[in-house]
Amino acid sequence: MLKKIRKSKGFLFILPSLIGFSILYIIPFILGLRYSVSRSGFDNTFVAFKNYNDVFKSNAFNLALKNTALFMGIAIPLIIIISFILALIIYEINAPKFIKLFIILPMAIPSGTVAGFFRKVFGTGGFNLINTEYAMIVVVLIFIWRNTGYNLIIYLAGLSQLRKEIIEASMIDGANYFQRLWHIIIPLITPTTVFVGIVTIINSFKVFKDIFILQGNYPNPKIYMLQHYMNNKFRDLQYEKLTSAAYVFAAVIFVFAFLLFYFDRKHARKVGES
Amino acid sequence: MKRVIAIILCLTLVLSLIGCTSTENSSSTKNKEITILMYGSPYEEFGAAFNTYKEKFERENGIKVKFDAIDTENKMRSKLYLKDGPTLIYIGPWEFYGNFVKTGIALKVDDKLKNYAKIYDSIKDENGYFVPIGMAHYPVLLNRRVFEKLGIEEPGLDWTREDYFRIREKWLDEEPQNFTPFLFKELIGNVMEELEIYDLENNRINIDKSKMIEYIKKLKDELHSGRYILNDNYTFENYYKMFFEIRSEEYKKVREMVSYNETNSIRRQFYAKNALNSLGNSLEMDVREHIILPQVIDKFNELVLWGFVVNKNGKNIDLGLEFLNGLLSDEVQLELFKKKRDYPVNKDIEDEIEKIEKDNNVNEKSIALRKYVLSKIKSGDYKSLNSYNDKYLIIDSELTRNIIKFVFADKDYTDEEMVKEIEKFENKLNMWLNE
Numbered sequence: 030m031l032k033k034i035r036k037s038k039g040f041l042f043i044l045p046s047l048i049g050f051s052i053l054y055i056i057p058f059i060l061g062l063r064y065s066v067s068r069s070g071f072d073n074t075f076v077a078f079k080n081y082n083d084v085f086k087s088n089a090f091n092l093a094l095k096n097t098a099l100f101m102g103i104a105i106p107l108i109i110i111i112s113f114i115l116a117l118i119i120y121e122i123n124a125p126k127f128i129k130l131f132i133i134l135p136m137a138i139p140s141g142t143v144a145g146f147f148r149k150v151f152g153t154g155g156f157n158l159i160n161t162e163y164a165m166i167v168v169v170l171i172f173i174w175r176n177t178g179y180n181l182i183i184y185l186a187g188l189s190q191l192r193k194e195i196i197e198a199s200m201i202d203g204a205n206y207f208q209r210l211w212h213i214i215i216p217l218i219t220p221t222t223v224f225v226g227i228v229t230i231i232n233s234f235k236v237f238k239d240i241f242i243l244q245g246n247y248p249n250p251k252i253y254m255l256q257h258y259m260n261n262k263f264r265d266l267q268y269e270k271l272t273s274a275a276y277v278f279a280a281v282i283f284v285f286a287f288l289l290f291y292f293d294r295k296h297a298r299k300v301g302e303s
Numbered sequence: 304m305k306r307v308i309a310i311i312l313c314l315t316l317v318l319s320l321i322g323c324t325s326t327e328n329s330s331s332t333k334n335k336e337i338t339i340l341m342y343g344s345p346y347e348e349f350g351a352a353f354n355t356y357k358e359k360f361e362r363e364n365g366i367k368v369k370f371d372a373i374d375t376e377n378k379m380r381s382k383l384y385l386k387d388g389p390t391l392i393y394i395g396p397w398e399f400y401g402n403f404v405k406t407g408i409a410l411k412v413d414d415k416l417k418n419y420a421k422i423y424d425s426i427k428d429e430n431g432y433f434v435p436i437g438m439a440h441y442p443v444l445l446n447r448r449v450f451e452k453l454g455i456e457e458p459g460l461d462w463t464r465e466d467y468f469r470i471r472e473k474w475l476d477e478e479p480q481n482f483t484p485f486l487f488k489e490l491i492g493n494v495m496e497e498l499e500i501y502d503l504e505n506n507r508i509n510i511d512k513s514k515m516i517e518y519i520k521k522l523k524d525e526l527h528s529g530r531y532i533l534n535d536n537y538t539f540e541n542y543y544k545m546f547f548e549i550r551s552e553e554y555k556k557v558r559e560m561v562s563y564n565e566t567n568s569i570r571r572q573f574y575a576k577n578a579l580n581s582l583g584n585s586l587e588m589d590v591r592e593h594i595i596l597p598q599v600i601d602k603f604n605e606l607v608l609w610g611f612v613v614n615k616n617g618k619n620i621d622l623g624l625e626f627l628n629g630l631l632s633d634e635v636q637l638e639l640f641k642k643k644r645d646y647p648v649n650k651d652i653e654d655e656i657e658k659i660e661k662d663n664n665v666n667e668k669s670i671a672l673r674k675y676v677l678s679k680i681k682s683g684d685y686k687s688l689n690s691y692n693d694k695y696l697i698i699d700s701e702l703t704r705n706i707i708k709f710v711f712a713d714k715d716y717t718d719e720e721m722v723k724e725i726e727k728f729e730n731k732l733n734m735w736l737n738e
Binding site for chain 1: 406
């Protein structure tokens with residue numbers, strides 16, 4: 030018995046956390062499902078997929094979904110590439126610490142200040158982009174400016190873990206820098222990239238806060254995101270629509286996360302084989 | 304061990320789920336009481352007739368009728384989430400009940416109340432959820448002195464909005480008047496109809512930009528026509544406060560000015576007597592300066608209803624229905640009239656009302672006004688606030704705010720800037736409508 034307990038003591042340690050996770054995440058998730066198939070938060074009449082149907086029929090939801098997908102499609106790969114390049118430069122030239130500090134600093138700036146600055150630069154009187162059809166560029170810029178530092182730190186940690194002997198062996202074999210980068214560094218850093226990808230997806234939701242401060246509940250339609258839709262539904266206490274939209278959103282995120290893990294596994298197998 | 308942990312986790316989940324689910328049979332259900340959920344203080348809202356009936360109902364049924372007065376919509380909603388929530392929801396004179404129906408809170412009651420059939424057909428909720436108890440029509444009070452000074456003939460009961468504006472024009476032409484938000488709001492009272500921005504059928508906002516720009520320019524021209532005395536030191540901020548912030552100095556100043564300057568004004572702005580209650584306004588009719596006529600300026604004052612909806616999840620619903628049925632009875636409805644404020648919604652007591660008028664020597668003009676207004680209500684010419692789409696009112700108020708922003712801006716907007724702002728406004732409303 031004692032042996033058994035010793036063997037599973039790891040589980041006992043994580044039990045409090047698991048209980049907290051279950052209560053705070055799993056129960057709301059289950060209760061939310063009930064809301065999404067009820068007539069309203071006040072009336073439990075079962076309406077099957079009516080709320081989902083309404084949500085998909087809503088022009089605002091479709092617009093929000095399109096904008097969110099566009100934002101994630103552009104901003105996430107872009108920030109991963111930029112932070113990787115910056116991390117690589119810092120790693121290769123062994124840049125002084127204050128450079129890292131400057132890159133990380135935007136994370137610590139309050140959203141209100143960020144919004145004020147970007148309004149000044151890209152609003153009326155500045156480049157005047159926020160109210161045009163190119164408003165998404167401003168949002169992508171805010172996101173990249175704010176989050177590059179965080180990804181950069183993860184990449185730097187990943188790069189410092191690379192086994193030097195492999196790189197040195199390739200140098201002896203006559204590989205130039207770009208060959209080393211393409212055939213050794215990038216494949217070896219892929220697990221870090223997957224992690225950065227997931228963290229970036231999570232951080233990408235936070236851009237809503239900046240847009241909200243910039244333009245309120247109903248911004249320029251070009252930057253109306255799913256979080257706007259859900260936030261407005263929450264404000265109006267339309268929990269049935271809110272939860273339906275949230276599950277659709279969650280499903281999309283699960284698919285993205287699953288794809289990332291799938292590619293990571295596939296890649297790990299490939300690297301292992303070679 | 305893994306199994307033990309899995310079992311502990313499952314048990315925790317099940318227990319928490321049970322804990323999160325509210326029980327249907329709480330002890331409060333057993334209490335013989337009904338609760339009325341409402342905004343603000345109940346004692347100011349309800350008249351004496353209501354309170355007398357409430358006390359009688361409590362005595363006869365051995366139950367308690369409690370008020371639950373709350374101050375925010377969120378608090379109200381959280382109360383309605385309860386399984387044994389409030390029994391009745393009070394719908395005040397300028398409140399909407401449409402959302403309670405849409406979200407499934409309201410109970411259909413037309414077939415559950417015996418006295419529901421007594422309500423005037425034209426004011427009945429077509430879906431049978433709302434129970435009106437009292438009604439009002441807030442008339443326009445004109446100043447006879449101004450009519451005499453200008454030598455204008457007094458209009459009759461069948462006057463129109465156009466008649467009022469013809470009189471107002473003459474009054475303003477005669478002598479410049481101090482600018483007030485009330486005078487301005489009269490000008491834009493029909494803005495929704497004039498600009499036709501809301502396509503109700505397709506639930507969309509379509510703003511004809513050039514038409515709106517033209518409308519704003521006309522308003523600015525009117526404002527600077529020399530017929531209004533404007534404060535040269537006022538900026539947009541001052542005007543904004545004057546219109547929207549009732550605690551601001553600007554607002555207080557204007558209200559004071561309107562209240563004390565009634566001898567020269569064409570219209571008394573703050574007149575809140577019910578034109579339907581001839582007992583209550585009989586004495587006013589005899590004041591020499593007063594010309595009291597049906598409302599033609601503010602459409603939302605033509606028919607003002609207050610009443611209740613029944614909460615589907617409320618406790619003691621049967622008692623709540625009995626309470627409402629009693630409120631619609633001839634006896635209580637007649638009492639409403641006698642207390643000189645409200646007018647009954649019960650159509651079966653018209654003869655008794657006439658008798659009361661006769662017994663109390665009510666002014667003939669008051670009776671004529673009541674009969675005229677009542678005929679308009681019966682024919683459906685006057686509509687209550689709830690007949691309008693709740694979105695209509697929000698759009699109306701947003702549009703008004705935007706127009707004020709353009710008209711009183713410190714620096715004039717160029718046409719191009721205005722088009723951009725209008726587009727922004729249009730997009731915002733369309734997103735809201737389509738959410």
